[in-house]
Amino acid sequence: MLISSRRSKRRGLKAFPRSACSLIPVFLRVFWNCKPMSEEPKLSKVELLKESSHQLLGTLAEEIRNDKPEFTDDAATLLKHHGSYLQDDRDARKAKDADGKKLGKQYSCMVRTRIPGGRVTAAQFLAELDLCDKLANGTLRITSRQGFQLHGVLKGDLREAIRAINDTLLTTLAACGDVNRNVMACPAPFKTKVYEQMQALSQELAEHFKPRTRAYYELWLKDEHGEEVDTSEFKPVEEPIYGARYLPRKFKMGIALPEDNCVDLYTQDLGLMAIVENGSIVGYNVLAGGGMGRTPSAEKTFPALAHRIAYVTADQVVAVSEAVVKVQRDFGNREDRKVARLKYLIADWGVPKFKAMVEQYYGKGLPDPHPADVTGVEDHIGWYEQGDGKLFLGINIENGRIKDEGSLRIKTGLRVLLQRFGMNTRLTPLQSIILCDIEPKDKAEINRIMAEHGMKGADELSLIRRYSIACPAFPTCGLSITESERALPGIIDELDVAVARLGMQSDKIAVHMTGCPNGCARPYTPDIGLVGKAVGKYTMFLGGNPEGTRLGFIYKDMVPAEDIVPTLIPLLTAYKADRKGTESFGDFCARKGQGALEAYAA
Numbered sequence: 001m002l003i004s005s006r007r008s009k010r011r012g013l014k015a016f017p018r019s020a021c022s023l024i025p026v027f028l029r030v031f032w033n034c035k036p037m038s039e040e041p042k043l044s045k046v047e048l049l050k051e052s053s054h055q056l057l058g059t060l061a062e063e064i065r066n067d068k069p070e071f072t073d074d075a076a077t078l079l080k081h082h083g084s085y086l087q088d089d090r091d092a093r094k095a096k097d098a099d100g101k102k103l104g105k106q107y108s109c110m111v112r113t114r115i116p117g118g119r120v121t122a123a124q125f126l127a128e129l130d131l132c133d134k135l136a137n138g139t140l141r142i143t144s145r146q147g148f149q150l151h152g153v154l155k156g157d158l159r160e161a162i163r164a165i166n167d168t169l170l171t172t173l174a175a176c177g178d179v180n181r182n183v184m185a186c187p188a189p190f191k192t193k194v195y196e197q198m199q200a201l202s203q204e205l206a207e208h209f210k211p212r213t214r215a216y217y218e219l220w221l222k223d224e225h226g227e228e229v230d231t232s233e234f235k236p237v238e239e240p241i242y243g244a245r246y247l248p249r250k251f252k253m254g255i256a257l258p259e260d261n262c263v264d265l266y267t268q269d270l271g272l273m274a275i276v277e278n279g280s281i282v283g284y285n286v287l288a289g290g291g292m293g294r295t296p297s298a299e300k301t302f303p304a305l306a307h308r309i310a311y312v313t314a315d316q317v318v319a320v321s322e323a324v325v326k327v328q329r330d331f332g333n334r335e336d337r338k339v340a341r342l343k344y345l346i347a348d349w350g351v352p353k354f355k356a357m358v359e360q361y362y363g364k365g366l367p368d369p370h371p372a373d374v375t376g377v378e379d380h381i382g383w384y385e386q387g388d389g390k391l392f393l394g395i396n397i398e399n400g401r402i403k404d405e406g407s408l409r410i411k412t413g414l415r416v417l418l419q420r421f422g423m424n425t426r427l428t429p430l431q432s433i434i435l436c437d438i439e440p441k442d443k444a445e446i447n448r449i450m451a452e453h454g455m456k457g458a459d460e461l462s463l464i465r466r467y468s469i470a471c472p473a474f475p476t477c478g479l480s481i482t483e484s485e486r487a488l489p490g491i492i493d494e495l496d497v498a499v500a501r502l503g504m505q506s507d508k509i510a511v512h513m514t515g516c517p518n519g520c521a522r523p524y525t526p527d528i529g530l531v532g533k534a535v536g537k538y539t540m541f542l543g544g545n546p547e548g549t550r551l552g553f554i555y556k557d558m559v560p561a562e563d564i565v566p567t568l569i570p571l572l573t574a575y576k577a578d579r580k581g582t583e584s585f586g587d588f589c590a591r592k593g594q595g596a597l598e599a600y601a602a
């Protein structure tokens with residue numbers, strides 16, 4: 001029994017073979033109460049836009065050519081799939097012209113580079129640094145998903161920026177939008193088969209799930225002189241995985257080891273936990289349905305940890321990943337984007353039904369997960385032996401922002417290091433950098449250059465600073481409610497003083513901050529999560545852990561920024577006095593619970 005062609009068309013499947021879907025027996029749909037055939041979903045505006053966009057082309061060609069500083073809303077929505085967000089600088093909005101009149105919205109674009117596993121050559125890194133000076137706001141940002149972001153690129157410069165990134169053999173395609181985004185993988189460059197297998201899989205998955213549309217090439221790359229946008233030869237191609245409507249929502253993947261969950265596996269739509277035997281990855285635990293974002297005005301939205309679904313062997317992992325993505329493609333909510341992520345589908349169906357559907361799409365049953373689970377996390381900061389006689393060095397970049405400010409000249413320091421030594425690099429999920437393949441004889445000189453530019457080594461930073469991250473939020477993120485990246489350093493400064501007084505500089509306490517509940521910096525799983533709720537006020541989550549295996553609970557709402565550290569000090573003091581063994585601050589908070597913590601605070 002086959003899925004009906006009418007239904008396939010409704011779900012955007014007509015552009016590719018329906019072999020996988022045609023395997024799905026109707027009895028399963030009836031048995032599991034999948035959406036009945038008669039129930040025509042009312043597609044959201046974005047779904048209709050994607051479907052009618054000629055594979056993400058839309059009106060972008062015309063709009064790139066015009067003189068307006070912004071894109072229309074529809075074009076801006078499609079633009080995300082090409083790796084760019086239209087933004088306006090909220091600080092600049094307040095600026096006034098010569099007559100004292102407010103300037104209003106000052107548009108620019110954020111340009112995100114998709115970098116599977118965070119692997120970047122010195123030449124690519126230097127090119128992005130050049131671009132941030134030439135076409136952006138003079139800073140380069142490392143994202144919480146191992147990518148780069150340029151901020152402040154004017155619409156008229158967007159093609160040049162995207163072309164320049166592609167010239168270095170990186171891409172912005174599918175860095176954002178309703179597709180599989182950057183595939184994260186543990187960035188540690190240890191020269192062992194296991195670490196190389198994880199990196200190789202991130203590249204393979206990124207390639208496998210790359211949109212096939214030619215729109216990206218036609219819009220941004222075709223004219224080698226970069227002057228004309230010519231889409232006259234555009235022809236739709238088969239999108240074998242995504243179909244005409246792409247996915248219902250963004251999709252995120254990550255790969256890591258149980259003992260080092262640096263990519264936060266449980267926050268991914270699809271987390272792949274490597275299972276190692278005899279020095280080689282033999283398979284993966286498939287975790288599905290993680291996701292951080294929630295919408296404050298919509299009670300039905302929530303952050304979720306991924307569920308342990310199955311164990312797959314290394315040679316099955318790409319095909320099973322495809323099955324997971326296709327189940328989300330075909331059954332994810334396309335009426336209401338607020339509940340369109342995979343986590344809502346699994347919450348709706350339950351794990352057994354979801355797993356059964358993945359098995360149907362894959363074509364055979366899958367065993368239960370391997371008993372291994374997350375046991376640790378590393379930030380990879382400091383000096384390490386790679387295993388091939390060379391060294392690597394992880395350098396903490398506060399909130400991922402590469403810039404020169406006062407005596408801290410990270411941008412210049414990195415330029416000097418990359419130009420002088422030409423080493424490969426990796427971007428980490430905690431928004432930092434690893435310099436790879438360093439000859440031991442160069443260690444002293446690299447340390448000297450870092451010190452000369454005010455860059456601190458691992459031993460000069462508390463663990464609370466090393467494990468803190470923040471999303472960009474103000475002034476450019478359109479969803480931000482309040483400050484994040486610009487607020488967290490001051491909070492960490494205060495916390496540093498507090499933990500030093502308590503003698504806890506070497507306690508691994510993770511603080512993640514975001515300017516809204518969308519959760520880009522994964523704020524619901526660390527020991528301390530700070531989520532923007534109103535201007536200058538935050539919801540404080542406690543009880544997660546650095547390993548990212550537990551959701552925190554709301555300890556206090558609407559905490560003013562200046563009260564965050566005073567709120568935490570009594571709890572940290574209690575933790576120091578009453579912790580059990582090696583439990584983390586988050587473990588302590590989870591064990592004690594809200595009432596006991598409030599009693600400590602009182």
Ligand code: SF4
Pocket residue numbers: 471472473474477478479480481484514515516517518519520521
């Ligand atoms: Fe913007 Fe919110 Fe994401 Fe921060 S968490 S970058 S404020 S959408």
